[in-house]
Amino acid sequence: MFNIVEIYLDKENYQQKVIPSDYIENYLGGRGLGARLFVDYCDPTITPENSPVFFLTGPMCLSKAPLTGRFHSVFKSPLTNTIFDSSCGGKAGYYLKSQGIDSIVLLGKANSNKVIYISDGKVCFENLSLRGIEVSRREKTLKEKYGDDTSIILIGPSAENGVLFANSSCDRRFFGRGGLGYLLAQKGVTAIVVKMSKKDEKISDENKFEFVKNEIKKWIHGNPITSKGLPDFGTSVLMNLINELSILPHKNFKENHFDNADLISGETLKKYVKKRRACLSCPVACGRVTEKGEGPEFETLWALGANLGLSSIELLMELNELCYEYGVDTISLGGSIACYIEAKNLNFGDEKTVYSLIEKTLNAEGEGKLISKGSLRLAKELKKPELSMTVKGLELPAYHPKGIYGMSLAYGTSNRGACHLRAYMVAVEVLGIPKLQNRFIKKGKSGLVIYLQNSHSSADSSIFCRFLSLAVGDDYLARLISAYTGLNLSTEDYLKIGERIYNLERYINCQIGFGRKDDLLPERLMFDGYEDMLEEYYRGRGWDSNGIPRKEKLEELKIECL
Ligand code: SF4
Numbered sequence: 001m002f003n004i005v006e007i008y009l010d011k012e013n014y015q016q017k018v019i020p021s022d023y024i025e026n027y028l029g030g031r032g033l034g035a036r037l038f039v040d041y042c043d044p045t046i047t048p049e050n051s052p053v054f055f056l057t058g059p060m061c062l063s064k065a066p067l068t069g070r071f072h073s074v075f076k077s078p079l080t081n082t083i084f085d086s087s088c089g090g091k092a093g094y095y096l097k098s099q100g101i102d103s104i105v106l107l108g109k110a111n112s113n114k115v116i117y118i119s120d121g122k123v124c125f126e127n128l129s130l131r132g133i134e135v136s137r138r139e140k141t142l143k144e145k146y147g148d149d150t151s152i153i154l155i156g157p158s159a160e161n162g163v164l165f166a167n168s169s170c171d172r173r174f175f176g177r178g179g180l181g182y183l184l185a186q187k188g189v190t191a192i193v194v195k196m197s198k199k200d201e202k203i204s205d206e207n208k209f210e211f212v213k214n215e216i217k218k219w220i221h222g223n224p225i226t227s228k229g230l231p232d233f234g235t236s237v238l239m240n241l242i243n244e245l246s247i248l249p250h251k252n253f254k255e256n257h258f259d260n261a262d263l264i265s266g267e268t269l270k271k272y273v274k275k276r277r278a279c280l281s282c283p284v285a286c287g288r289v290t291e292k293g294e295g296p297e298f299e300t301l302w303a304l305g306a307n308l309g310l311s312s313i314e315l316l317m318e319l320n321e322l323c324y325e326y327g328v329d330t331i332s333l334g335g336s337i338a339c340y341i342e343a344k345n346l347n348f349g350d351e352k353t354v355y356s357l358i359e360k361t362l363n364a365e366g367e368g369k370l371i372s373k374g375s376l377r378l379a380k381e382l383k384k385p386e387l388s389m390t391v392k393g394l395e396l397p398a399y400h401p402k403g404i405y406g407m408s409l410a411y412g413t414s415n416r417g418a419c420h421l422r423a424y425m426v427a428v429e430v431l432g433i434p435k436l437q438n439r440f441i442k443k444g445k446s447g448l449v450i451y452l453q454n455s456h457s458s459a460d461s462s463i464f465c466r467f468l469s470l471a472v473g474d475d476y477l478a479r480l481i482s483a484y485t486g487l488n489l490s491t492e493d494y495l496k497i498g499e500r501i502y503n504l505e506r507y508i509n510c511q512i513g514f515g516r517k518d519d520l521l522p523e524r525l526m527f528d529g530y531e532d533m534l535e536e537y538y539r540g541r542g543w544d545s546n547g548i549p550r551k552e553k554l555e556e557l558k559i560e561c562l
Helices: 021-027 030-041 092-098 135-146 180-186 206-222 224-233 235-244 266-272 298-306 313-326 330-343 351-363 367-371 375-381 405-413 425-431 445-462 474-485 491-512 530-541 551-556
Strands: 002-008 013-019 053-056 071-076 083-088 103-107 114-119 122-127 150-154 168-170 173-175 189-195 273-277 287-290
Touching (some): 002 021, 013 021, 030 053, 030 071, 030 083, 030 103, 030 445, 030 491, 053 092, 053 180, 071 092, 071 180, 083 168, 092 150, 092 189, 135 150, 135 189, 135 313, 168 180, 206 224, 224 235, 235 266, 235 298, 235 425, 266 273, 266 287, 266 313, 298 313, 298 330, 313 330, 330 367, 351 367, 425 445, 445 491, 474 491, 491 551
Parallel strands (some): 002 103, 114 189
Antiparallel strands (some): 053 071, 053 103, 071 083, 114 122, 150 168, 168 173
């Protein structure tokens, strides 16, 4: 039996409820379950500030199988106004599950700043403001108070300063995108402290589970990316490759190549790495720790480096640490500053200017107050909406759409705005996983995008790390879940669940008012044939010409809640 603890912030009480078993059969957990519960708990047109915020574990959470130690949050994003999900590699999900709690939902708003303490299945509320204090000191203060056997979901000063893309962290891993930190601050939640416990789970078929788990380990060890590239260089192993292919955006996507990319690459960063960091039960350990603190990820090195024209790796490490301490999504930060620099005719690559803009944005002061609203709002305010490199209000990540057409369609049709992780087409169009596809081909590409969107939706709902799918196919993942939970999923069932989740999220967004107009790319990034790709995609999905799922499609997928 899967359960949810409803936490009423205004009344300071809580209750545990059982989640119907068909929700788990149809949506698994994590992202998918969050979308299904979202419909039960609110009208999709609710304001983000009033929307419920879910934290969800998944069916594999206690399994200790490789790359399964993550958990999810689902909420309505203040940045995009869409339903939004975000995944984090901290231990709080595992600790919740170790207390017998499968998911929690925050409802209403607290009257003053609160720390929520969850221990032995009980929830306590404590008044505590840590306003203005950086994230690492907050964590230290809370660990001293509640003990080292806790995992803490935290916000930073930027969330309290009203930065719309403020993130939330847990054990130095992140709910990066979409503004979860901002929402928690709006709800008066300073931190959620989760105590470790010892509850175990019965494995449905232990022998089969051990067998499939060991097979998966072999695939991970045999794959050059998960056994060499990511462990040795972290995610920034991609920097030089993406630049060589001329798809590394530079100067707010005006250009697609950065001459100094090698200076901020994984190879250069390696000299500064003191140790690697891993999410729970992950042998890959793609995170870096440098002498300046948390090591920057590829997306951060690109967003604050290549896109803004900065080429000092030492400065980027310092900025990364600053962003960690304030708690912001570095992709949206970099995208918003790039937009501002272009709109105001400032100089890309000017270290002093960029540093000052970042500091002001983290504090939402001076011109940083406008930048802290994200590039869509700031570009509109400056009467230059064409300079915002966003889809559905979310800043684009590090792959230039004009050189990787499948990825561009994935950006456009992503349910949470421009995101590379809803369908990681880089695997297919750059890395050749499972087989290299020509990145400039448009016709027929939509089928791959749809397949990956469905597959990734199931993976996010099982709480698998995205990088697991670089090494292991859906068939193994379906067998792993089946052996552990007894759900008995075929590969087809597993992908059908993903399709159901994607359609439900899309339908929720359509109810909010999203449609075809929101699936287009910024004018600067549009190319001939994009709209044909979009039409082919809608047909493949069984949606109408405005991108709305047809009734027959929803019925076929048994999306009964709408
Ligand atoms: S590969 Fe990286 S992101 Fe994925 S689980 Fe491992 S450490 Fe976390």
